[in-house]
Amino acid sequence: MTDVSNPEIEKLEHTLVGLDPSMVRCPYAYYGALRDEPGLYYSQALGCYVVSRFDDVSKVVSDADLFTSRYSMGPPAFADADRARIWSAAGTDPEFADCRNEPPWIEQEERTLVSADGEAHARTRKVVNLVFAPRRVNRLAPRIEEISAELIEGISHRDSWDFVPSFTQPYPSLVICAALGVPPEDWHLFNGWIGDIARGVGSLNLSEEDQYRRLRAHRDLSAYVRAMLKSRALEPRDDLVSVIATGAGTDAHLSANEQLDIVIQLLFAGNETTGNLLASALLRLGSDLQLQSRLRSQPTLIPPFLEEMLRLESPVQALFRTATRDTYIAGTAIPAGSAVMVVFASGNRDPAHFTDADNMQPLERLSERAQVHLSFGRGVHYCVGAPLARLDTRIALEQILGRLPMFELDTPEEAVERKPSFILHGPESVKVRRQRP
Numbered sequence: 208m209t210d211v212s213n214p215e216i217e218k219l220e221h222t223l224v225g226l227d228p229s230m231v232r233c234p235y236a237y238y239g240a241l242r243d244e245p246g247l248y249y250s251q252a253l254g255c256y257v258v259s260r261f262d263d264v265s266k267v268v269s270d271a272d273l274f275t276s277r278y279s280m281g282p283p284a285f286a287d288a289d290r291a292r293i294w295s296a297a298g299t300d301p302e303f304a305d306c307r308n309e310p311p312w313i314e315q316e317e318r319t320l321v322s323a324d325g326e327a328h329a330r331t332r333k334v335v336n337l338v339f340a341p342r343r344v345n346r347l348a349p350r351i352e353e354i355s356a357e358l359i360e361g362i363s364h365r366d367s368w369d370f371v372p373s374f375t376q377p378y379p380s381l382v383i384c385a386a387l388g389v390p391p392e393d394w395h396l397f398n399g400w401i402g403d404i405a406r407g408v409g410s411l412n413l414s415e416e417d418q419y420r421r422l423r424a425h426r427d428l429s430a431y432v433r434a435m436l437k438s439r440a441l442e443p444r445d446d447l448v449s450v451i452a453t454g455a456g457t458d459a460h461l462s463a464n465e466q467l468d469i470v471i472q473l474l475f476a477g478n479e480t481t482g483n484l485l486a487s488a489l490l491r492l493g494s495d496l497q498l499q500s501r502l503r504s505q506p507t508l509i510p511p512f513l514e515e516m517l518r519l520e521s522p523v524q525a526l527f528r529t530a531t532r533d534t535y536i537a538g539t540a541i542p543a544g545s546a547v548m549v550v551f552a553s554g555n556r557d558p559a560h561f562t563d564a565d566n567m568q569p570l571e572r573l574s575e576r577a578q579v580h581l582s583f584g585r586g587v588h589y590c591v592g593a594p595l596a597r598l599d600t601r602i603a604l605e606q607i608l609g610r611l612p613m614f615e616l617d618t619p620e621e622a623v624e625r626k627p628s629f630i631l632h633g634p635e636s637v638k639v640r641r642q643r644p
């Protein structure tokens with residue numbers, strides 16, 4: 208390992224990894240310092256190299272042969288600690304005894320989509336591509352509009368509200384439940400399980416209690432999804448879980464564990480990320496009333512605004528890869544087997560790639576350029592849900608701005624805490640009130 212330690216960066220990194228609220232809200236000084244390093248920084252805290260420049264991030268995630276996704280959600284040491292925890296609970300705690308016969312999602316050997324490579328990835332991606340074909344996604348639009356309208360109806364009579372519990376939390380869950388064919392009344396079950404599991408993403412110091420909540424969530428979510436897959440295999444319906452359960456329309460034969468993994472990845476990926484993007488966008492609009500008023504009078508600017516929010520407040524700040532061979536990135540030697548963290552959010556603010564990278568670009572001129580951000584990844588793992596995320600966030604903002612009066616933040620933007628994670632990024636709350644005259 209090259210010694211590239213830099214005390215200044217180390218200090219910033221410790222603050223971020225230690226989840227200091229002001230650093231989690233605004234990690235951009237840390238990313239800037241990483242980009243200014245001559246080579247790649249090696250993070251002792253995370254046990255991996257940190258890739259921060261736009262071109263380097265893009266190269267690493269585009270080369271799936273050289274960089275495996277086997278451990279995409281965290282360096283191997285953290286993933287292995289999670290697995291060990293499950294087995295230790297299964298061995299000692301009667302509450303988890305069943306996990307030995309029917310391992311929960313986290314403990315599976317089969318890998319699909321985001322943590323699969325090569326043929327296994329291509330096979331499972333083929334099914335999901337079918338599931339998210341534009342024709343299917345567009346068919347969902349009327350239902351998504353209804354879901355959004357119902358939630359807005361529930362808050363339109365009030366003078367103040369928090370957009371997170373009232374809108375950005377339930378909305379993506381209800382949408383993904385509708386897409387997959389999960390009964391809408393069960394959305395809160397999924398939302399709770401996914402929320403508990405997400406607490407372990409980008410957080411190294413979970414309390415014992417939170418660890419147990421995660422284990423329970425893994426176990427209960429896995430049991431629910433397994434039961435749903437079994438019932439759809441016997442009696443398929445016109446929904447996405449049925450497509451996955453039967454493999455209809457593809458020649459892919461998915462094992463029961465692969466099916467489970469795919470459904471849970473879709474539920475997980477479609478929930479936290481979209482909700483965080485919407486919450487960041489609403490926070491921005493509550494603090495910039497001129498922008499809010501412009502988007503109200505020119506709704507065609509909503510899509511470029513959302514692209515800029517994806518770039519500036521990337522809901523997935525970073526993910527991980529592992530080098531399969533000795534290689535170099537930015538002139539730094541990376542030995543085979545090394546973990547690297549690819550920081551999409553840093554590449555998105557790289558001044559070598561974007562002019563005035565830390566600020567919102569003029570929206571009128573953005574239509575094509577904005578989409579070059581890294582927030583949905585690159586290459587074979589490019590976000591399969593991007594068309595759905597773009598559709599449902601656009602519908603939500605159009606309706607919120609079309610149906611609710613001008614709103615302003617109740618608390619200053621810099622006092623709003625972000626979710627405690629250095630991977631998933633979004634506000635804990637967006638408390639607003641009707642604009643005062």
Ligand code: HEM
Nearest residue numbers: 320321476477480481484522582583584588590591592596
């Ligand atoms: C704003 C919302 C979203 C953001 C920012 C986002 C971000 C990402 C990123 C960065 C990746 C690349 C992972 C990698 O390279 O390792 C990814 C992959 C993925 N996303 Fe999304 N996502 C969003 C919404 C969604 C939605 C709505 C769904 C599904 C309903 C979804 C499902 C997936 C899946 C299944 C993958 C794995 C694809 C593969 O490995 O082939 N995402 N997403």
